[in-house]
Amino acid sequence: MDILMYNIIDKKRLRQALTKEEIDWVVSNYVSGIVSDAEMSSLLMAICLNGMNDTETYYLTKAMQASGKTIKFSYPTVDKHSTGGVSDSTTLVLTPLLASMGIRVAKMSGRGLGTTGGTIDKLEVFKGYDVYKSFDEFNRIIKETGASIIAQSADIATADKKIYALRDKTATVASIPLIASSVMSKKLAMGSNIILLDVKYGKGAFMQNKRDAIRLAKLMVKIGKLDNKKVWAVISNMNVPLAEGVGCAQEVYSVIKTIDGEENNLKKISIELATNLYMMAKNVDRAAALSEVNIAFDKGIKDKLKQIVNAHGGATEYIDNPDKLLESKYVTTINASESGYISDIDALNVARFVMELKQRVDNDKYRQGIISNVSVGDRILAGDKLVTIYSDTKISVEDKDAIRTAYTITNRKPKKLKLIEKVIK
Numbered sequence: 001m002d003i004l005m006y007n008i009i010d011k012k013r014l015r016q017a018l019t020k021e022e023i024d025w026v027v028s029n030y031v032s033g034i035v036s037d038a039e040m041s042s043l044l045m046a047i048c049l050n051g052m053n054d055t056e057t058y059y060l061t062k063a064m065q066a067s068g069k070t071i072k073f074s075y076p077t078v079d080k081h082s083t084g085g086v087s088d089s090t091t092l093v094l095t096p097l098l099a100s101m102g103i104r105v106a107k108m109s110g111r112g113l114g115t116t117g118g119t120i121d122k123l124e125v126f127k128g129y130d131v132y133k134s135f136d137e138f139n140r141i142i143k144e145t146g147a148s149i150i151a152q153s154a155d156i157a158t159a160d161k162k163i164y165a166l167r168d169k170t171a172t173v174a175s176i177p178l179i180a181s182s183v184m185s186k187k188l189a190m191g192s193n194i195i196l197l198d199v200k201y202g203k204g205a206f207m208q209n210k211r212d213a214i215r216l217a218k219l220m221v222k223i224g225k226l227d228n229k230k231v232w233a234v235i236s237n238m239n240v241p242l243a244e245g246v247g248c249a250q251e252v253y254s255v256i257k258t259i260d261g262e263e264n265n266l267k268k269i270s271i272e273l274a275t276n277l278y279m280m281a282k283n284v285d286r287a288a289a290l291s292e293v294n295i296a297f298d299k300g301i302k303d304k305l306k307q308i309v310n311a312h313g314g315a316t317e318y319i320d321n322p323d324k325l326l327e328s329k330y331v332t333t334i335n336a337s338e339s340g341y342i343s344d345i346d347a348l349n350v351a352r353f354v355m356e357l358k359q360r361v362d363n364d365k366y367r368q369g370i371i372s373n374v375s376v377g378d379r380i381l382a383g384d385k386l387v388t389i390y391s392d393t394k395i396s397v398e399d400k401d402a403i404r405t406a407y408t409i410t411n412r413k414p415k416k417l418k419l420i421e422k423v424i425k
Contacts, residue, residue, distance in 0.1 A: 005029075005039045012046035020059045027063035031159050037166060044163070044172040052177040057219060058226050060177070064185035067159035071135060071191035077106040077142065078277050079192035081183060083216070085238035086204035086347040087246045091119045091149065092255045093270035094277075096304035099146030101296045103281050106142055106192055107149040108156065120151045125252045125325070125366050129314030141311045148308070157185040176212065180219045188227055194280045195224060195231045196273060202239035204347025210235065210421060217424045230280055234273065235421040240345045240376055242266055247354045247369015249325040250390065254371075256322035259302050265375070269419045271297065276423060328367055328390035334400050339381045340409040342374045349406035353399075360393045368392065370403065376417050380409070 003025045011018060018026075026043065029035040052060065078098065082088055095105050109119035123129050131151040133141070141148040154161070160182050167173045187195050197220055200206075201213035217233035224231025243254035243266040258267045271293055278289040306316045318325050350370065357368035373385040380386070386407055389395055 005035055005043075009039065009042045009046060012043060012050055015050045017053055018056055018059075023056065023059045024063045024066075027060070027067060027159050027163075031067050031162060040163070040166055041170045041172075044167055044170060044175075044178070047178060048172040048175040051175075054219060054222055057177040057181055058223050061181040061184045061188065061223050062227075064157050064159040064163070064181060065189045068155045068157050068189060069153075070189045071106075071156075073106065073139070073142075073191050075104060075143075076194070076281070077104045077192045078194040078196070078281055079106055079187060079190055080196045080198065080273060080277065081187055082198040083179075083183070083200050083206055083213075085200040085202075085236075085242060086351045087241040087243040087251055087254070087266075088198075088200070088238075089119075089122060089243055089245075089251045089255050089266060090198070090270045090273055092122065092252070092305070093258055093266065093301075094274050095147045095149060096259075096301040096308060097270065097274050097293065097296060098277060099308065100299070100301050100304045101278065101292065102146070103278065104142050105147035105149075106138070106190060107147070108152045108186070108190055109149055110152055119149060121366065122248050122252055122255075123149060123309075123312075123314070125248050126309050126314035126316070126318065129309060129312045131312070133312070141308075145307045145311050146304070148311070150312075152186065156189045160185050174206075176216050176219060179206075180216060180223060184220050184223045187224075187231075188229065193229055194277065195229055196277050196280065197221070197231065197233040198236055198273060199233050200236050200238035202237055202347065204241065204351060205238035214422075214424070221424055232276055232280060233424040234276065235424070236269065237417065237419055237421065239347060240417065241347050241350055241372065242269065244372045244375075245369060246350050246372070247357070247390070248366035250369035250371055252318065253322050253325040256302075256319055256325075259300075259305065260322075265417070265419060267297075272420050326371070326390055329392045330389075330394055332389040332391070332395040332400070333385055334387045334389065334404055336374075336380050336382055336384045336386045336407075336409060337404065338409055340379075340411050341413045342376050342378045342380060342407060343410040343412070343414040344408035345372060345374075345376055346406040346408075350403070353403050353406065357389070357391050357393070360391075364392060374407070377414055379413070 111118035133150045199213045199217040201210045207213040245251045245254035274293045275289045358365040371388045
């Protein structure tokens with residue numbers, strides 16, 4: 001019996017499970033152009049409304065993986081994926097840290113999506129850094145330096161790019177099975193047998209609540225296990241920006257300051273992620289892994305970051321002189337209007353403000369951003385420095401009011417922020 005797209009759409013409309021053969025047929029024929037955008041849109045909406053069971057989601061993941069190349073390394077590698085968050089620059093700390101410990105990191109990253117920044121955009125702050133490397137170059141750099149971070153290749157999970165573009169147009173992005181298959185099709189194709197997923201929830205994340213983040217994490221971990229990969233997921237809080245800098249240059253500044261030893265949330269969560277990956281790679285307990293990670297961090301990882309950046313053709317001047325990252329035509333300081341405790345910094349409002357700054361300029365978009373001069377829990381006085389804006393356009397009174405509303409000041413000290421809620425294995 002021939003497979004018909006109409007029947008597949010109708011099955012999902014009736015909440016029935018699709019077979020592996022049906023899913024394989026849909027993906028391959030959509031990529032080849034036999035299945036139209038209109039037909040695929042109907043199926044995506046039916047999936048978004050009626051869901052998929054775990055087996056269907058695994059079949060979809062594997063079908064999308066099979067639509068492109070699968071990388072194979074001759075040596076063990078690890079991979080880390082974040083679902084995206086405001087000022088989430090852990091990859092730039094985590095990668096040289098693990099590489100300095102002899103754990104090879106093979107990382108393909110993306111550009112900014114929505115209000116979240118992309119690792120690739122931040123890497124291009126290092127002038128000359130080539131994010132478009134062939135697999136042979138990717139492989140060579142990993143062997144030589146212990147790690148490589150490049151842009152996602154067009155021939156990895158080819159179907160995902162085409163399907164995601166359609167999801168973006170048809171309001172079907174917010175589907176847990178579709179998100180899980182999109183993420184995991186690329187992760188499985190990357191060839192690493194050890195994968196850590198950082199699944200974020202909150203105002204600055206795609207998953208707005210912890211319950212949905214946990215559902216997504218469990219599903220992705222299950223997909224990994226079905227494919228004989230060691231996959232763990234951490235559930236992390238993304239209600240406030242992860243680092244003091246928001247904006248490409250400012251986030252790289254935060255990374256360098258963290259590597260230089262500044263105590264902050266970026267360092268804390270990077271060490272937690274590295275600890276989990278070390279546990280996975282070396283099969284040791286948490287105490288042993290944490291000890292090794294702290295020792296490596298204290299020894300210093302700046303030279304390893306330089307080595308990785310140099311291997312991709314990037315200039316390392318900012319790693320030695322991070323203050324140069326904050327050079328800007330206009331530097332505007334916003335002061336607190338009242339005394340009290342910083343009880344909240346709204347990640348989404350901060351991200352939207354920075355996006356607006358970037359939209360005002362044609363060039364040097366990566367230089368537009370902010371540095372937060374306070375953290376949640378800090379006690380401040382009226383007139384104290386709250387946030388500094390770095391821009392190539394003048395900042396208006398309305399701008400100042402807009403960024404100030406992202407900061408909530410109360411009389412009572414807030415509870416300590418819990419960065420990682422739980423680990424799912």
